[in-house]
Amino acid sequence: MDYVWWMGTLILVCMLAYLAFGALSGSFAAKASSGFARNLRHDMFCQLQKFSFSNIDKFKTSSIITRLTTDVMNVQNAYQTIILIAVKAPIMLIFAMTAIFTINTRLALIFLGIAPLMLIGLYLIFRYAQPVFTRMFTKIDRMNNVVQENVRGIRIVKSYVREEHETEKFTSVSNSIRNDSVKAERALNFNGPIMMSSIYTAMLLISWIGAKLVVNKKMTTGQLTIMFTYTMQILLSLMMVSMIIVMLVISRASAARIAEILEEEPDIRNPEAPIQEVKDGSIDFENVSFSYSKDKEKCCLIDIDLHIRSGETVGIIGGTGSGKSSLVQLIPRLYDVTSGRIKVGGVDVRNYDLNVIRDNVTMVLQKNVLFSGTIRENLCWGNAEATDEEMRQACEIAQADSFIRSFPEGYDTYIEQDGTNVSGGQKQRLCIARAILKKPKILILDDSTSAVDTKTDAQIQKGFTELVPGMTKLIIAQRISSVENADRIIVIDKGRISGIGTHQELLAGNDIYREVYESQKRGGEE
Ligand SMILES: Nc1ncnc2c1ncn2[C@@H]1O[C@H](COP(=O)(O)OP(=O)(O)O)[C@@H](O)[C@H]1O
Ligand SMILES: [Mg+2]
Numbered sequence: 237m238d239y240v241w242w243m244g245t246l247i248l249v250c251m252l253a254y255l256a257f258g259a260l261s262g263s264f265a266a267k268a269s270s271g272f273a274r275n276l277r278h279d280m281f282c283q284l285q286k287f288s289f290s291n292i293d294k295f296k297t298s299s300i301i302t303r304l305t306t307d308v309m310n311v312q313n314a315y316q317t318i319i320l321i322a323v324k325a326p327i328m329l330i331f332a333m334t335a336i337f338t339i340n341t342r343l344a345l346i347f348l349g350i351a352p353l354m355l356i357g358l359y360l361i362f363r364y365a366q367p368v369f370t371r372m373f374t375k376i377d378r379m380n381n382v383v384q385e386n387v388r389g390i391r392i393v394k395s396y397v398r399e400e401h402e403t404e405k406f407t408s409v410s411n412s413i414r415n416d417s418v419k420a421e422r423a424l425n426f427n428g429p430i431m432m433s434s435i436y437t438a439m440l441l442i443s444w445i446g447a448k449l450v451v452n453k454k455m456t457t458g459q460l461t462i463m464f465t466y467t468m469q470i471l472l473s474l475m476m477v478s479m480i481i482v483m484l485v486i487s488r489a490s491a492a493r494i495a496e497i498l499e500e501e502p503d504i505r506n507p508e509a510p511i512q513e514v515k516d517g518s519i520d521f522e523n524v525s526f527s528y529s530k531d532k533e534k535c536c537l538i539d540i541d542l543h544i545r546s547g548e549t550v551g552i553i554g555g556t557g558s559g560k561s562s563l564v565q566l567i568p569r570l571y572d573v574t575s576g577r578i579k580v581g582g583v584d585v586r587n588y589d590l591n592v593i594r595d596n597v598t599m600v601l602q603k604n605v606l607f608s609g610t611i612r613e614n615l616c617w618g619n620a621e622a623t624d625e626e627m628r629q630a631c632e633i634a635q636a637d638s639f640i641r642s643f644p645e646g647y648d649t650y651i652e653q654d655g656t657n658v659s660g661g662q663k664q665r666l667c668i669a670r671a672i673l674k675k676p677k678i679l680i681l682d683d684s685t686s687a688v689d690t691k692t693d694a695q696i697q698k699g700f701t702e703l704v705p706g707m708t709k710l711i712i713a714q715r716i717s718s719v720e721n722a723d724r725i726i727v728i729d730k731g732r733i734s735g736i737g738t739h740q741e742l743l744a745g746n747d748i749y750r751e752v753y754e755s756q757k758r759g760g761e762e
Pocket of ligand 2: 560561562602682683
């Protein structure tokens with residue numbers, strides 16, 4: 237009885253220790269995996285900030301969001317499970333196996349016979365499920381893309397009565413995810429039965445052979461009981477190991493997708509010894525060619541040679557798709573040239589510090605956005621230290637001051653996400669004001685007054701000449717009237733410069749310009 241008491245107490249102590257350490261390891265694992273996920277998200281987000289426009293072109297927004305959320309969560313779960321059991325399970329397995337072998341080697345050999353069968357089963361599951369998971373994640377990307385596009389464009393969807401079509405699109409991708417998910421999970425769920433049947437086969441064989449050994453007095457009943465206890469332990473640890481494998485299958489696809497973002501090389505980076513000051517606002521294009529795909533055959537700008545003096549106002553006219561936006565995006569290094577070079581202030585743009593060049597060359601993008609926040613906050617993007625007076629001045633030039641004042645809350649009016657509560661023309665004027673407030677050396681407006689009425693447009697152009705002297709201005713426009721008074725006008729056609737000159741010169745010498753002018757004049761007179 238003494239021995240029984242003594243062993244009973246020992247087992248109780250072991251159980252309590254198991255409980256305490258189990259709780260501790262659970263809480264450490266939770267902390268570690270949550271922290272790991274946070275670090276991953278943080279690094280991915282910081283990496284995204286370093287991406288150039290062409291890096292961004294490569295990944296879809298929806299895919300980036302899935303990677304930052306679902307994929308990180310998969311990896312986090314796998315990581316937590318693995319650190320909880322990856323050490324425990326093999327140790328349990330080894331101890332139980334050793335115990336069984338020391339009791340009866342012949343009985344223990346049963347396990348060695350069954351183990352390879354089990355491993356082959358697991359391997360087959362792994363091989364089948366992995367590609368299905370990879371495929372499923374791509375489809376989840378697509379579903380997110382469908383949802384995102386739909387929600388963003390819900391007004392257009394409604395006005396074109398496309399709800400049914402959109403629902404169909406969504407249902408089809410959603411069904412396809414379900415099918416893949418069923419396939420993958422079904423394969424993974426084979427795992428349990430394989431484990432169970434292997435272990436019960438082992439039990440059956442042990443009972444059979446063990447019973448004979450006991451009858452023949454080669455083994456005691458106690459030893460057989462212990463055999464069963466350890467067999468259960470082996471079962472338990474094998475279940476854990478297979479759980480790790482399942483987790484690896486799911487998370488490997490996610491991990492690869494995360495790595496894709498982390499390993500993407502930002503293709504526009506700071507030079508070795510960056511120049512910190514832009515001398516003036518002159519711009520020189522020297523034999524510049526540019527292609528989005530880095531494929532020299534598919535250039536959308538070809539052999540551009542162009543010299544703009546500091547302080548000059550230059551208009552740019554050309555059909556849609558002729559390369560106007562592409563041309564000006566090269567100046568603040570949103571993209572890098574494919575061949576040739578661009579100088580600002582006499583220095584190659586690639587030699588400047590990225591922040592310096594972008595601070596000095598401000599561009600009002602064609603597809604511009606306002607962020608949710610007050611008008612004041614949005615304007616301060618350009619210049620955090622701007623005073624109210626400076627802000628008002630900038631808004632006056634951009635013809636935004638009067639409509640801002642007409643809002644009940646004036647400059648503190650809240651702009652909704654994507655600027656849905658201001659009109660297209662108002663949004664454009666706010667974006668122009670934001671750019672002016674930055675007081676750059678070069679200001680580029682890419683079709684920034686397309687939604688503004690002709691009269692207001694003329695006032696904005698006039699404001700530019702009077703109030704912002706010394707600033708080089710590049711104005712891309714559809715209307716001749718927006719650029720008529722510029723010092724020089726550039727006509728772009730199919731990626732080449734077709735003519736440069738003043739309004740009068742181009743009227744006399746450039747067919748494309750004259751055609752555009754006449755069609756617009758005729759439209760106006762009618
Ligand atoms: N991000 C991009 N990736 C690939 N091709 C692009 C991209 N942006 C524009 N393009 C292509 O480059 C050409 C010139 O476009 P763009 O400079 O935007 O013309 P514009 O501003 O004169 O209307 C077009 O043929 C367009 O399809
Ligand atoms: Mg454009």
